[in-house]
Amino acid sequence: MSALHSSAPLEPGAEVDLVVTGIAHGGVGVARHEGRVVFVADAIPGERVRALVTDARKKSFARATTIEVLEASADRREHIWAEAAVTRAPEDRAGGAEFGHISLDRQRSLKAEVLADAMKRFGGVELATEGDEDLPSALAEIVEPAPGFIDDESDAYADTDADTGLHYRTRVRLHVDPETGAVGPYAARSRRVIPVESLPLASQAVNQIAPLADLMPGVETIDLVAPSGDDPRMLLTLAGEKQRSGSADAIREWVEDRGFLVRAGGFWQVHRAAPAVLFTAVRDAVSDLIAEGRFEPGAGNLDLYGGAGLLAAAVAEAAGPGVKIATVESDPSATEDAAENLSEIVGALAHTARVDRHLADLLKAAAPVRDRLRRGTVVLDPPRSGAGNGVTAQLVELSPANIVYVACDPVALARDTKSLRDAGYDLTGLRAFDIFPHTHHFESLAVFQRA
Numbered sequence: 055m056s057a058l059h060s061s062a063p064l065e066p067g068a069e070v071d072l073v074v075t076g077i078a079h080g081g082v083g084v085a086r087h088e089g090r091v092v093f094v095a096d097a098i099p100g101e102r103v104r105a106l107v108t109d110a111r112k113k114s115f116a117r118a119t120t121i122e123v124l125e126a127s128a129d130r131r132e133h134i135w136a137e138a139a140v141t142r143a144p145e146d147r148a149g150g151a152e153f154g155h156i157s158l159d160r161q162r163s164l165k166a167e168v169l170a171d172a173m174k175r176f177g178g179v180e181l182a183t184e185g186d187e188d189l190p191s192a193l194a195e196i197v198e199p200a201p202g203f204i205d206d207e208s209d210a211y212a213d214t215d216a217d218t219g220l221h222y223r224t225r226v227r228l229h230v231d232p233e234t235g236a237v238g239p240y241a242a243r244s245r246r247v248i249p250v251e252s253l254p255l256a257s258q259a260v261n262q263i264a265p266l267a268d269l270m271p272g273v274e275t276i277d278l279v280a281p282s283g284d285d286p287r288m289l290l291t292l293a294g295e296k297q298r299s300g301s302a303d304a305i306r307e308w309v310e311d312r313g314f315l316v317r318a319g320g321f322w323q324v325h326r327a328a329p330a331v332l333f334t335a336v337r338d339a340v341s342d343l344i345a346e347g348r349f350e351p352g353a354g355n356l357d358l359y360g361g362a363g364l365l366a367a368a369v370a371e372a373a374g375p376g377v378k379i380a381t382v383e384s385d386p387s388a389t390e391d392a393a394e395n396l397s398e399i400v401g402a403l404a405h406t407a408r409v410d411r412h413l414a415d416l417l418k419a420a421a422p423v424r425d426r427l428r429r430g431t432v433v434l435d436p437p438r439s440g441a442g443n444g445v446t447a448q449l450v451e452l453s454p455a456n457i458v459y460v461a462c463d464p465v466a467l468a469r470d471t472k473s474l475r476d477a478g479y480d481l482t483g484l485r486a487f488d489i490f491p492h493t494h495h496f497e498s499l500a501v502f503q504r505a
Contacts, residue, residue, distance in 0.1 A: 064116045068107045077164045081152045081494025096120040096140050098127040119144040129160035137250045149242035154492040165496045166196040169464045177468035200489040201327040219491030223256045225324045228276040235271035259286045281305040315391045316362045328489040333368045335499045339458050340372035354426035357381040358409045358434035363392035365433050370399045382412045413448040431456040440466025450477040457502040478505045
């Protein structure tokens with residue numbers, strides 16, 4: 055190591071040489087400097103980098119950003135987004151593609167390491183051991199690549215996106231500099247607007263309407279939406295306003311040959327293949343439960359945090375139109391959409407309620423209702439924070455036969471896994487999907503069965 059930098063103190067503005075030994079939740083590398091943990095951005099485990107210390111307020115760890123790669127990993131690639139490259143000053147790097155300098159195979163192995171570490175430390179579940187002959191390769195198989203696209207014009211897609219992992223986002227939020235009116239994404243870990251020439255993760259339809267070269271004073275945010283069944287559109291939030299223009303407009307999305315009505319400003323997966331990936335994964339999980347004789351169509355089946363009814367529809371496709379299932383969603387517009395999207399399923403109901411309050415009401419229900427719930431299956435897709443102790447405790451008290459849990463945060467999933475396992479549920483299936491290439495994000499699906 056350079057004597058000039060290896061002994062530099064960990065204080066903001068200092069430059070230090072670091073050997074990156076691991077990956078942490080959030081997509082940052084892990085290194086040590088004189089015994090203290092340093093989380094370093096824009097690095098790959100195995101590399102030696104020179105990093106700029108950006109935060110040292112905590113005694114237990116500091117944060118830093120790579121400014122020079124001294125010994126590069128074989129998995130380092132030219133960044134897919136020039137405006138986010140390590141050659142730019144850290145404060146001028148566009149955020150949102152923090153893994154854009156890493157080969158796609160290695161990205162997936164790093165995500166799998168994060169999942170395995172979270173499940174071991176917080177969930178008490180061992181996914182892989184250090185004795186594995188080729189741990190990175192074994193872990194990489196845990197995270198499945200999402201379908202990629204052969205032709206951006208026709209939107210025909212191939213089996214994997216292993217070639218580039220680009221042009222998949224159908225929903226992008228841009229910000230406007232309040233002083234200059236310039237449009238762009240925020241800088242990494244900042245609220246500084248960075249002008250960019252292109253959006254390499256966004257679909258061609260989004261790129262075509264993105265006002266990257268325009269000045270838009272008086273606007274705070276710009277949401278670009280390119281539905282699979284409607285024309286692209288731009289939703290604006292004006293300064294001082296909370297409502298986005300056009301956010302309540304009804305748009306059409308397609309999942310395979312099934313149409314879904316959703317709101318332009320409502321929740322929908324951003325990878326254009328992600329709805330089909332998760333739909334299929336939940337359908338397959340329920341089909342497996344049916345094959346095992348563990349799923350009862352007429353029981354009290356629930357779809358919690360149900361949105362526009364995507365996963366409830368997956369359950370119905372597996373179990374047949376006679377299934378009984380109730381979706382629970384706090385957004386009234388999404389509930390209206392779910393009612394429309396599930397209208398062909400006679401036994402489907404859509405409730406507008408907070409999940410915890412709805413479960414509290416169910417816990418007060420009469421014995422026959424509680425019995426139906428106990429024989430049922432719960433599908434849930436909670437926010438990034440997970441179901442949490444409160445909702446998990448309510449689920450344990452309801453005691454459904456099966457729980458199919460879709461998660462966008464591995465640590466939250468792991469914590470809820472521990473709660474469910476401690477309460478007598480067995481984790482019988484776990485899959486993960488790389489539907490956010492070039493970022494640290496991924497989705498997981500876990501299946502729990504009451505022992």
